[in-house]
Amino acid sequence: MAETAIQLRHGSSIGQPLTRRDGPLKVTGAATYAADNNPPGLLHAALAVSTVARGRVASLDVAAARAHPGVAEVITPANRPPLAADPDEKTGPFSFRQELLQNDTVRYAGQPIAIVVAETLEAATEGARLLAPRYEAEPVLAELDGPDVFTPAAIGVGNAPNMQHGDAEAGLAAAESSIAATYDTPAQYHNAMEPHAVVAAWDGDRVTVDTPSQGLAFAVMRIAGIFGIPPENIHVRSPFLGGGFGSKGLISGPQLLGILAARMVGRPVKLVLPRAQMYGPVGHRAPTRQTLRLGTDSKGALTAISHHVRTASSRYDDFFEPAVGVTHSLYAAPAIETTTDAVRLDTGTPTFMRAPGEASGSIALESAMDEMAVALGMDPLEFRLRNYAEVDPASGKPFSSKALRECYAQGAARFGWAGRPIAPRSMRDENGLLVGWGMGTATFPALMFAAQARAVLRRDGSGVAETGAHDMGQGAWTALAQIAADSMGLDIDRIEFRAGDSRLPDAGIAGGSAHTATAGAALRSAGEEVVAKLAELAMSDERSPLFGAGNAGVVARNGRLLRRDDEARGESYESILARAGLEEIEGKGRGAADPAAQEHYSMHAHGAVFAEVKVDPELGQVRATRLVGAFAAGTVINPRLVNSQYLGGMIWGVSFALHEAAVVDPRSGRVMNANLAEYHVPVNADVPSIEAILVEEHDPHVNALGVKGVGEIGITGTAGAIANAVWHATGVRVRQFPVAIEALIADWPQS
């Protein structure tokens, strides 16, 4: 078990494989998700969404919808109340244009074009259908090879589209061996199990909003801007998310429309997106077409990597998949060149989706590395070790820590990689199925955002820790409480941990695999501050056994302060507070990146993933039969939850390589598999054996906790490892993902 890798420290919550504190609520159905709220007087809203991808709405039969029994209001651009801000105004890098019924323009299929509010969900839904929209449609662009290719000003959030380190063309020209290959990844949709849902209730110019959010403070600011009310009038509650994966990072258009509807009708309104409506207005992962060119010398040392990405944004806004980033810092090469260009498609604007950039970039880079190893006749692991980056290759900075070599070693040993035949189609199982082994390197940047927290010690010896953090299933309720408990010197069961509410201190955003690091750092500093205040009280009070401990200092543990130089001398929190006549004592903390450390170090989590696939030699059916991932991501707060995050990421990698794609009809620009029966993600039977190894890593630079983040890295490496295993099994190099049956059998002889 993964837990064995962790050094447990006596008296510490950090490092312990605690089960989820919210687990019993969830398995008993007692956890309240947004759509579970039913305030008195609730009305239900349904969206009418566009069935064309470009043009304008020529007519809506509002009268028919209004006439339907139970319909209370129909909101269209014609009667939508004015907003305080233009939803098309760009105010910053995290500001995206939204469709809030500002006009009759249609920008993409699935765009909200009207809201129907009714006494029942059924009446609202039927009312929306009765609107029977007619359109003036225009021809659409839905494919990457469209005209008008351009270089975006920035990719991701503010990253340069092009990067040049050394002379890649010269490196390729001088190479003894080289490969060039182009890989396609499709549009993907987040498909969180919980749809975007909102229950909004206004009281004058105050509003309470129950809605899933990965970024409560961002949501409050957006609501304040759109509706022209002060942020303090807005209360957003988001105790649980049924998954977010980036699609709930910024409050979406439909969520704002639910709030708008509630204000207009003067009653609470619930709006829950049906599954099909999640393929449009709440973001997606953009498709990419990536060309990798690699060159090596005669010994297999890379002379150059060139990585070109073609991607797409919407016709009306900018989000460009930063798929080249993975190439900047993974493999040592004297010359690295990355470029991104793009087209504009008639889709909703793409957005962050679990491992944005890295997921798409990794499957292409790891496939190309495998192709290069094949060209050299080298073992793929040996080839990666030959090109191990001791320092960040593009920037030249040292890594804050990098236990990738140990990941390779432990993963390979556990998987049994040694002795893998180089040639494809070399292995069969006892039933004649082709067996292939592939591997890939995992990597994800160790990011930090900004967060605040508050810690309180109470006279009864208990504590309260608060931050507006977001548990989207990753275990924030548990892991952050562990950090808070340790920082306050309390057992975790003595802590009341509060999160998931916009009235709590801003915990930043649950994204970028940075939430534990960021919110955790804030909690830690808040806990330290409150303990320091308590210690000050004790040490300055001659009635305390800690009086005068100043120079020696005190340590907080199990609800007591102890002299560091003599732990037999100590005092409980209760008695310190009682004597001081205080009911409670408060500390505040912040978590943020350390600019000096970031200036000096390149910070990334790493891992190595080994995959076995079996392929039916005649029918082309593929199954990833065995996955082993070994990951090093600094301090592990909770090995059970970290293990889950790795497994979840690796399963997403299975999905990326073998299953998942939006099927877009290029004639209409519409997603034709907008449901979970036909938009395939893996089922249990697709993941028969999966294992994650938590490789020990100590990082003194990345942040005070030494935490790098584990939420996204599991996808990287895994998808490429599976693709490479498919090649090793079959000898067919599939470069269009997900791997399709017809791609595998196309070149095979008829049996």
Next chain:
Amino acid sequence: MNRFDYIRPATVAEAVTAASVPGSAFLAAGTNLLDLMKGGVVRPERLVDVSRLPGLDAVEALPDGAFRIGARVRNAELAHDRDFARRFPAVAEALLSGASAQLRNAATAGGNLLQRTRCAYFYDPASACNKREPGAGCDALGGENRLHAVLGWSESCIATHPSDFCVPLAALGAVVEIEGPGGRREVPLEEFHLLPGSTPERESVLSPGELVVALRLPAGADAFAAHSRYVKLRERTSYAFAVVSAAAMLRMEGGTIAEARLALGGVALKPWRAREAEAVLAGARPDAATFRRAAEAALEGAHPSGENGFKIELARRIAARALALAAAGTPERIPALPASPLAPVTGVALHG
């Protein structure tokens, strides 16, 4: 969803009368119909709930050796009926390869026959579909159609029938028992579903008010039990419709094939019984060359309806595979991955 009348008749006769009114639809488990209604794909004015009708829930061996499955029998119930599964292992395997455990616990035998195609353009009221709206056109033609039909399609419709269950039933010569306003009648399953032709809106031989009350496997259909398999190719290991599938049954006599049955799924708007292939197999030795010849005969006349030409060769291969597995003998237990080509082949035959 539109407003509709809901009627819960007490007898089959009442159900037939109630559903004879135009615009009516029978509701059994609703695993397909309710989705279609919520999506606005179908809008019946009257639902006649047959899910509680008495007398339709038995699985029974009849005195003449036939086997009768009541229309209300749940998929899971039938698959796990030991006597039934022993006699008709490929049917049980097909049932267990379909949908999800939750759906199989609800979906009925009769409803399985009448499930609608999964063609995305049929499911999407904004797309042109001759099946949904006669004369509207077919957006699947020239659209996203890599999983569409390669046999029996027409310019008016290229959809497939999604059932797994129906494939071995067609191979075994199952008969559909129907009660209707004109009384009782029986139709071979092979003739129950209609190819699209120029009237794709007509999907089966049922007339208004007619209710499927049972399926019957004729006497002697269990003679194939020892060499009976269903194989299904799909894009994930469970909870996916077939890309192509095949049911193969052999009756072996002294090392040669005395009689063979073969049907394909996922290739046409009906379960595709391959009688030409059966003729190739009869009297032949059970070897790879024979199976390949039979597979080629089964796909005679196939042609792509779009970007799906690969399905033709794939269907040949899965037919040959199903035949080879059937020849090897029905396994003692249904594999843990029912009907999957990836399921371990034990090579141990319980029967024969």
